[in-house]
Structure formats: C-alpha cells, structure tokens
Amino acid sequence: MTEMVNEQNEKDVYVRAYTAMVLSRTFDKKIVTAQRQGRIGFYTPSIGQEATQVGFSMALDQKDIIFQYYRDVALMIHRGVPIEVILDQIMGNEEDESKGRQMPSHYTAKKYNFMSVQSPVATNLPLAVGAAYALRYQKKDTVVVATFGDGSTSTPDFHAAMNLAAVFNLPVVFLCENNGWAISLPTDKQTKVEISEKAAAYGMKGIKVDGNNFIETYRAAMDAVERARTGKGPTLIDAISFRMGAHSTSDDPSKYRSESVEEGSEKDPITVAEDQLKSLGYLNDSLIAKIKEESVKIVNDKFDIQEKIPPPEPKTMFDDVYAEKNWIIKEEEDDIL
Amino acid sequence: MNMVQALNSTLDHVMSKDSSVILLGEDIGKDGGVFRVTEGLQGKYGEERVIDTPLVELGIVGMSVGMSLMGVKAIPEIQFQDFIYTAFDQIINQMAKMRYRSGGGFTLPMVLRTPYGGGIKGGLYHSQSGEAYFAHTAGLVVVTPSNPYDAKGLLLSSVESPDPVIFLEPKRLYRAAKVEVPDEDFRVRIGEAAKPMEGDDITVVTYGSMVPTVLNTMKKNSVNADVIDLRTLLPMDVNAIISSVKKTGRVVIVHEAPRTLGMGAEISALISERAIEYLYAPILRVTGPDIPFPYRLEDYYMPNETRIMKAVNRVMEFR
Numbered sequence: 001m002t003e004m005v006n007e008q009n010e011k012d013v014y015v016r017a018y019t020a021m022v023l024s025r026t027f028d029k030k031i032v033t034a035q036r037q038g039r040i041g042f043y044t045p046s047i048g049q050e051a052t053q054v055g056f057s058m059a060l061d062q063k064d065i066i067f068q069y070y071r072d073v074a075l076m077i078h079r080g081v082p083i084e085v086i087l088d089q090i091m092g093n094e095e096d097e098s099k100g101r102q103m104p105s106h107y108t109a110k111k112y113n114f115m116s117v118q119s120p121v122a123t124n125l126p127l128a129v130g131a132a133y134a135l136r137y138q139k140k141d142t143v144v145v146a147t148f149g150d151g152s153t154s155t156p157d158f159h160a161a162m163n164l165a166a167v168f169n170l171p172v173v174f175l176c177e178n179n180g181w182a183i184s185l186p187t188d189k190q191t192k193v194e195i196s197e198k199a200a201a202y203g204m205k206g207i208k209v210d211g212n213n214f215i216e217t218y219r220a221a222m223d224a225v226e227r228a229r230t231g232k233g234p235t236l237i238d239a240i241s242f243r244m245g246a247h248s249t250s251d252d253p254s255k256y257r258s259e260s261v262e263e264g265s266e267k268d269p270i271t272v273a274e275d276q277l278k279s280l281g282y283l284n285d286s287l288i289a290k291i292k293e294e295s296v297k298i299v300n301d302k303f304d305i306q307e308k309i310p311p312p313e314p315k316t317m318f319d320d321v322y323a324e325k326n327w328i329i330k331e332e333e334d335d336i337l
Numbered sequence: 338m339n340m341v342q343a344l345n346s347t348l349d350h351v352m353s354k355d356s357s358v359i360l361l362g363e364d365i366g367k368d369g370g371v372f373r374v375t376e377g378l379q380g381k382y383g384e385e386r387v388i389d390t391p392l393v394e395l396g397i398v399g400m401s402v403g404m405s406l407m408g409v410k411a412i413p414e415i416q417f418q419d420f421i422y423t424a425f426d427q428i429i430n431q432m433a434k435m436r437y438r439s440g441g442g443f444t445l446p447m448v449l450r451t452p453y454g455g456g457i458k459g460g461l462y463h464s465q466s467g468e469a470y471f472a473h474t475a476g477l478v479v480v481t482p483s484n485p486y487d488a489k490g491l492l493l494s495s496v497e498s499p500d501p502v503i504f505l506e507p508k509r510l511y512r513a514a515k516v517e518v519p520d521e522d523f524r525v526r527i528g529e530a531a532k533p534m535e536g537d538d539i540t541v542v543t544y545g546s547m548v549p550t551v552l553n554t555m556k557k558n559s560v561n562a563d564v565i566d567l568r569t570l571l572p573m574d575v576n577a578i579i580s581s582v583k584k585t586g587r588v589v590i591v592h593e594a595p596r597t598l599g600m601g602a603e604i605s606a607l608i609s610e611r612a613i614e615y616l617y618a619p620i621l622r623v624t625g626p627d628i629p630f631p632y633r634l635e636d637y638y639m640p641n642e643t644r645i646m647k648a649v650n651r652v653m654e655f656r
C-alpha cells in the first residue's frame with residue numbers, strides 16, 4: 001500500500017512494515033522446518049530479502065500489478081495476501097488458487113493483483129511490459145512491477161523487457177532482488193557490470209539501493225513508482241541484500257559458499273530494521289518480543305489448519321487447459337480416472 | 338480476394354468493431370508487414386494500436402501475453418514462423434499454460450499469427466512448417482486455413498476464442514487463389530474439418546499449404562477421393578477423419594512438414610486405434626523429408642502430384 005510517510009503516520013507505517021518482515025521470516029523458518037519434516041515438498045525462502053520486498057511494497061498502490069517471482073513472500077504478506085493463501089499454494093491443497101498444479105513457491109493471488117509465477121526465470125518480465133502497455137492504452141493509472149533475482153538479468157527475457165519498456169516509455173518498475181547468488185553462482189560471475197548500470201544502456205533510470213534497509217528501499221521505490229505513474233517511464237532498481245540461507249530446500253550452500261550470513265547479525269535486514277526503529281523510538285525490546293511471539297502463533301496456527309485441507313480432486317487436473325474441454329482431454333480423463 | 342486481402346480486411350473489421358484489439362509485430366506498421374497482411378491498418382488505427390515493435394520475437398509474444406492478461410486482445414505477428422523459436426518459451430510456458438497454472442483465474446484470448454511453410458524460395462530459415470511443435474502443446478489451439486474464405490472465417494473464430502490460438506498462414510497460398518469472400522461476418526468453427534472433395538475410394542487427409550496440391554492431383558488423375566482439409570490441427574476433427582475412413586478403408590496423409598513425429602503420425606495412430614478393422618491397406622504418409630528445407634531444391638522437398646499419386650496408387654492397389 002502506498003504509504004506516503006509523514007510525521008503523523010510514520011510510526012504506524014514503519015512498525016507495520018517491520019511486522020510484515022518478522023511474519024515473513026517466521027513463516028519461512030516454519031516452512032523450511034516443515035520441509036525437513038517431510039510435511040512440505042519444496043520451498044524457496046525469502047530469508048535476507050524481507051527489507052527489499054517490504055520496502056518496495058510500501059511504495060505500491062493496491063491497484064498496481066505485480067509479476068512476482070518465486071521468492072516474494074514478504075512482499076505478499078505486506079500487500080495483505082493472507083497467510084492461508086500462501087500456505088494453500090505451498091501445500092497444493094484443494095483451496096490453492098492454482099489447484100495444486102504448480103510446485104511450491106509458485107503463487108497466484110489474483111485478488112491482490114499478484115499474477116501467476118512461472119518456473120523459467122525472467123519470463124515474467126516481458127509480460128509486465130505488455131501489461132503496462134495495455135493499462136496505459138486503457139488510460140489506467142496503474143504501475144506494473146516485475147521482480148526477479150540477479151541471475152535473471154543474464155537472460156534474453158531481461159534484455160528484451162528492459163529494451164521494450166524503455167522504447168515504449170512504459171510505467172514499469174523492474175525490481176532486481178539481488179541476494180548475491182543465483183543458486184551457486186555469485187553475482188560477479190553473472191555480470192561484469194553493476195546491474196543498476198545496465199539501465200543506462202536501454203535509456204532508463206537505474207537505482208542501486210541497500211536492499212537490507214527497508215527505508216532506503218522504500219525511498220528508491222517511491223522514486224521509481226512516481227516516475228512510472230507520471231509518465232516518465234521505467235526504472236530498474238538493483239536492491240542489494242544477502243541470501244541468508246540456501247537457494248531452496250533442495251540446495252546445500254556449504255558446497256559453494258564459505259561465509260554465511262547469520263540471523264541477528266548486522267547484515268540481517270530485520271536486525272537493521274530493529275536498530276533503525278529503536279533509534280527512532282518506534283520500537284523497544286518488549287514490543288519486538290511481542291511481535292515475534294505473535295507471528296509464531298499466527299504461523300503455527302494457520303499451518304496446522306491449512307495442513308488438514310485435502311488435495312484437489314483428481315478430476316480437477318483435466319480442468320482449465322482450455323475454456324472448454326476438447327474431445328482429446330475428455331477421452332483421456334475417462335481413460336485415466 | 339486472395340488470402341492476404343481476406344486477412345487484411347478481417348483484421349480491419351475486427352479492429353473497427355473492438356477497440357481493445359491491438360496488433361504488434363515487426364514492420365507491420367507503415368510497411369504493412371513483409372507480406373502486407375496489415376497494410377493500411379496503422380494509418381487507420383494509429384501507432385498505439387498497430388505497433389511496430391523492436392526486433393524481438395520473445396518480447397512480442399511476452400508483451401502480447403501481458404496485454405491479454407489486462408484485457409487487451411493482442412494479435413501479434415511473427416514475421417516468419419522460423420523465428421518463433423526464439424519466443425518458444427513464451428509460447429509453451431506462458432501462453433499455453435496461463436489458464437492452467439492460475440487455476441482458470443487468468444486467461445489469454447490472443448491470436449498469434451505467422452506465415453509458415455515453403456514454396457517462396459525462402460531457404461532453410463524462411464520455409465519451416467513447425468505445426469507439430471505447437472500441436473504437441475496442451476493449452477494452445479492451432480489452426481491453418483487453406484483458402485481465403487476459411488482464412489476469414491477461422492480468423493474471426495480465433496479472435497473470439499477464449500484460448501490462445503496459433504494461426505498458421507501458409508505463405509505460398511497468400512496470393513495463390515482469389516475466391517469470393519462474403520463481406521458479412523461468418524465463422525469457420527474451430528475444431529471442424531472441411532471436405533472440399535467427396536469420394537468413396539480413398540481418404541486423403543491434409544491441411545494448409547498442401548490442400549490445393551492434393552485437390553489438383555485428385556482432379557487431374559480422376560481419383561474418387563474423400564479429401565479432408567483439417568483446418569484445425571489442435572484439436573483436430575477426429576470424427577471427420579474416422580467417418581471417412583470407415584467409408585473408404587484406404588488412407589493417404591499429405592503434409593509439407595517432415596514426416597517423423599509429424600501430424601501424419603498422429604492421424605495415422607488415431608485411425609489405427611479407432612478404425613483398424615475398416616482398413617484394406619496400410620496408411621501412407623506423403624510429407625516433406627526429414628531434412629532441413631533446401632533452397633534450390635525446394636520443388637523436390639514438397640509433396641507433389643507424382644509423390645502423392647505414387648502413394649495413392651500403392652494404397653489403392655494393396656490387396
């Protein structure tokens with residue numbers, strides 16, 4: 001939600017942002033544990049990217065459209081997507097919006113203007129450009145956002161989308177959630193130049209920002225969103241953070257990574273936020289403890305409830321390939337079920 | 338009208354009726370497209386609705402998907418089907434799967450037009466027939482007209498389709514024949530084959546660029562053939578094929594694309610699953626060979642009267 005921060009509301013807005021970060025962190029830790037216990041199939045945590053996502057989300061309006069990637073749980077939580085909706089997708093249960101068809105972390109949340117995550121990275125970027133074109137054509141005052149990682153900037157889709165957005169001067173914001181890695185490959189093996197510098201080559205503004213600092217990310221995002229909304233064209237934001245854990249629950253970073261980023265360390269975006277908000281007088285230790293406790297309760301309770309929801313009916317797997325089932329699918333359905 | 342004129346006037350008609358229709362592609366504006374299918378449309382509807390895009394097929398398709406998600410009806414043109422492969426991921430993983438992966442929440446009513454096939458001295462990279470790649474992908478609708486009348490009727494149906502359509506235009510038929518195309522709206526239904534010739538002795542199943550070749554061959558050699566023009570490749574009209582096979586008991590399939598794992602393989606399999614007891618002879622395929630499309634020797638590549646008749650005679654004489 002666009003949070004035009006002023007003296008009256010600053011405390012509320014910032015504490016809300018912090019709470020979303022904590023909830024996201026709690027959620028991620030819970031799901032990673034649940035995955036180890038065999039209760040979840042796979043997961044891509046956002047641990048380390050909470051400040052990037054929440055700071056960015058603060059600059060967006062509820063009507064803005066998000067072509068998100070698989071690591072945007074903090075962004076979803078801050079935009080108001082209920083934990084249940086996220087859990088349903090991860091569990092692939094019968095309440096999942098995509099009916100248990102996609103592997104975990106591939107969210108769809110239409111009501112909240114989150115589109116639908118695909119696995120091939122960066123292929124959401126050209127879609128965001130097309131959506132922005134359409135919305136401008138329809139004279140809507142809507143900004144379109146695409147999120148992706150640093151590794152995704154090597155793809156043809158990234159270059160295509162940046163070029164198209166700039167040529168057509170579209171209201172798009174590209175958010176590179178630069179967590180320093182693409183699975184085992186560090187950013188400096190992915191690209192020879194700073195990601196924000198690439199923007200100049202396409203003729204758009206590039207902003208490099210400390211993605212561990214939600215206030216700075218928010219300011220950069222406000223600038224980009226404002227440019228988009230006022231017809232000044234697209235922006236590429238490179239938000240630098242640290243991936244604090246593994247790429248996914250299937251990944252073992254000890255094979256390729258020597259240093260690690262500890263929770264609670266000065267590189268942890270949540271610690272950074274705590275220090276900021278304490279020095280502003282908006283948070284104290286007891287409030288922090290309360291927020292953390294509450295988030296654990298919320299996540300545990302919701303997990304236990306959603307886990308009991310059964311998988312989708314087998315026959316649903318034949319739905320939604322087309323608006324109407326063709327004879328081929330009807331026959332195959334009869335054959336298999 | 339020829340097929341180019343039919344397509345052009347149909348696009349014009351669709352754009353005048355529905356302001357949410359947007360065309361995009363390379364050189365489709367002032368130039369009217371390299372085959373002139375969009376000639377004059379930018380002048381009439383402006384640069385915002387007939388978009389000359391940068392040279393990037395994956396971007397054209399990706400943008401079209403994004404537009405369609407927002408309720409704009411995108412009709413992208415890929416200059417030659419051969420260049421679609423750079424956009425293949427967008428077609429297979431985005432276009433085809435959006436409805437499914439969003440549980441029916443997001444739909445893509447878009448039509449991706451592209452000329453395909455040989456016969457215009459285009460060589461390796463301007464002559465490919467890639468229909469099997471698309472027809473192998475659930476979530477897509479694949480159509481190909483063989484004459485100007487069907488081109489209009491199929492295009493109107495495609496624009497109304499709630500699902501993404503790959504609209505394959507046989508480029509060597511673009512200006513091949515002029516036929517009467519009614520001014521008023523009519524539809525050629527998706528999934529419905531045509532039977533441009535009726536006969537009792539043999540069923541010849543074909544589509545797109547090969548239809549006129551097959552018809553001429555049958556007429557010239559006085560073959561009493563049931564000719565089926567599929568028009569839709571996914572989902573194809575299995576009933577039209579099977580009911581004809583039950584009548585004739587003999588089948589030849591003709592297409593320009595290479596034989597291995599082509600449409601002919603699927604048609605043949607469908608027939609053997611459903612009507613093998615009606616067959617008097619093996620099902621034969623007359624297709625392009627499994628080689629890249631050769632420039633100077635393209636006349637040898639494409640199925641012609643001689644090759645088609647050889648197969649027809651073998652099937653007719655089989656005891």
Ligand SMILES: Cc1ncc(C[n+]2csc(CCOP(=O)(O)OP(=O)(O)O)c2C)c(N)n1
Nearest residue numbers: 071119120121148149150151152181182183
């Ligand atoms: C086109 C494509 N190639 C390979 C993969 C496998 N893969 C999944 S995530 C990933 C790394 C992506 O890194 P980055 O874009 O930096 O995002 P991060 O996961 O670090 O947030 C790879 C290689 C993929 N999903 N898509």
